[in-house]
Amino acid sequence: MALNFKKAMGSRWVMMMGVGGLLMGAPACTPEADVAPAPTAEAQQGIKAPIGQTIWLKSCLTGKYVSADGNLGANAPLVADRAATAGWEHFQVIDAGSGTIALRVSETGKYVSADTNLGGRLVADRTSVGDWERFTWVEFADGNIGLLAKSTGKYVAADTNRGANAPLFADRTSTGCWEAFSIGVVGGGGGTGSWKQIWNDEFDGTSVNTANWSYITDIHVNNEQQQYTTSGNNVQVSNGTLKLIARRENNNGYPFTSGRLETAGKRQFTHGAVEARLKMPVGPGLWPAFWMLGNDIGSVGWPNCGELDIMENVGYGDWVSMALHGPGYSGNTPINGRYTFPSGQSVAGWHNYRVEYSPTDIKWFVDGNLYRTVTKAEVTRYGAWQYDKPQYIILNLAVGGGYPAGVNGATTPFYGVPQSTADLISRTPQVFEIDWVRVYQWQ
Numbered sequence: 218m219a220l221n222f223k224k225a226m227g228s229r230w231v232m233m234m235g236v237g238g239l240l241m242g243a244p245a246c247t248p249e250a251d252v253a254p255a256p257t258a259e260a261q262q263g264i265k266a267p268i269g270q271t272i273w274l275k276s277c278l279t280g281k282y283v284s285a286d287g288n289l290g291a292n293a294p295l296v297a298d299r300a301a302t303a304g305w306e307h308f309q310v311i312d313a314g315s316g317t318i319a320l321r322v323s324e325t326g327k328y329v330s331a332d333t334n335l336g337g338r339l340v341a342d343r344t345s346v347g348d349w350e351r352f353t354w355v356e357f358a359d360g361n362i363g364l365l366a367k368s369t370g371k372y373v374a375a376d377t378n379r380g381a382n383a384p385l386f387a388d389r390t391s392t393g394c395w396e397a398f399s400i401g402v403v404g405g406g407g408g409t410g411s412w413k414q415i416w417n418d419e420f421d422g423t424s425v426n427t428a429n430w431s432y433i434t435d436i437h438v439n440n441e442q443q444q445y446t447t448s449g450n451n452v453q454v455s456n457g458t459l460k461l462i463a464r465r466e467n468n469n470g471y472p473f474t475s476g477r478l479e480t481a482g483k484r485q486f487t488h489g490a491v492e493a494r495l496k497m498p499v500g501p502g503l504w505p506a507f508w509m510l511g512n513d514i515g516s517v518g519w520p521n522c523g524e525l526d527i528m529e530n531v532g533y534g535d536w537v538s539m540a541l542h543g544p545g546y547s548g549n550t551p552i553n554g555r556y557t558f559p560s561g562q563s564v565a566g567w568h569n570y571r572v573e574y575s576p577t578d579i580k581w582f583v584d585g586n587l588y589r590t591v592t593k594a595e596v597t598r599y600g601a602w603q604y605d606k607p608q609y610i611i612l613n614l615a616v617g618g619g620y621p622a623g624v625n626g627a628t629t630p631f632y633g634v635p636q637s638t639a640d641l642i643s644r645t646p647q648v649f650e651i652d653w654v655r656v657y658q659w660q
Contacts (some may be wrong), residue, residue, distance in 0.1 A: 543601060
């Protein structure tokens with residue numbers, strides 16, 4: 218939900234969530250081990266690869282991390298000589314089809330290639346995925362993994378005989394410690410750890426928990442057509458759910474009323490996973506949203522604070538959207554995406570909407586299905602990355618405004634609200650229902 222306002226904010230209570238890599242397979246071999254553990258049939262097909270996750274790779278031979286350091290020059294090989302990880306050492310695992318994966322470097326957004334014209338040397342400068350960029354993910358019995366290049370039909374090795382920095386080539390027909398790597402997930406979502414819930418609101422009472430949420434009534438943005446209120450007619454907690462209700466009634470010069478809650482100054486989070494179980498009304502121009510803003514909005518304004526839209530819907534039953542807004546990519550942002558529901562499903566039913574965000578990327582899910590991943594490198598093509606600071610959660614049900622109007626084209630009887638939806642709200646107040654909101658940390 219794009220904003221165009223600056224709202225003064227007071228002091229904030231901040232909960233910091235440390236996110237780090239989790240070791241998925243400790244090196245348990247030595248350079249002398251030249252016999253490969255037998256991969257399972259599943260592993261040979263790449264089924265168990267952590268698709269969509271961002272990982273690091275650590276060489277069994279050197280005990281150091283694999284890096285795609287662009288400072289080493291054009292066509293320089295990947296090396297296994299780094300003592301710590303950052304963007305050059307983080308790789309997003311991409312489904313490349315037919316049981317293969319590709320590795321995209323977080324720092325640049327480019328793909329790792331085993332180019333046969335370079336003798337199978339691994340480089341990280343490709344903008345698209347072909348056979349040179351496809352690998353089979355092979356899991357070994359000791360928990361390490363190997364990468365079998367489609368281009369050469371051979372395993373990737375970090376051989377120190379080629380240099381002290383262990384450059385990577387895909388030219389080995391058998392596997393041992395040179396060809397084995399442990400992995401870790403950056404920001405969680407895989408490996409031997411798990412997501413641990415650190416905060417939640419289950420809405421089991423009879424009123425809004427004001428230790429978690431504030432009513433917001435003084436925001437009028439995006440040419441929206443509602444006045445937010447604190448009335449029980451617009452915000453209710455009953456039967457285990459929070460209900461934000463849009464009604465056709467004039468208030469403060471606006472033709473509709475509705476509800477908006479925020480955790481600003483009460484519950485704020487830096488990195489992790491934020492998820493809610495939601496059920497939404499259907500009618501073009503209705504605009505329920507589940508989203509986050511940077512807690513420094515009062516000092517830097519919007520969009521410099523950064524906005525992370527976990528879920529937005531503009532009244533259509535078969536899809537929802539996501540977006541990021543920040544300096545250089547706000548308003549009609551280039552960083553957006555849609556999730557289309559399978560046949561027979563609708564936003565009118567209960568669904569889980571989730572975001573996982575770390576220092577290197579942000580992932581969006583519906584009902585556990587990953588449908589969009591945005592890396593830091595993708596964002597910084599447009600402007601500054603603003604997602605490493607505390608953010609607060611917002612739930613609201615808007616009516617009309619710029620986004621709905623841009624989709625449904627309605628200008629009358631209200632901007633972004635066609636007559637059919639105005640009549641619908643007049644007949645029956647429309648409800649955005651929230652079963653729960655939960656926040657997790659990877660541990």
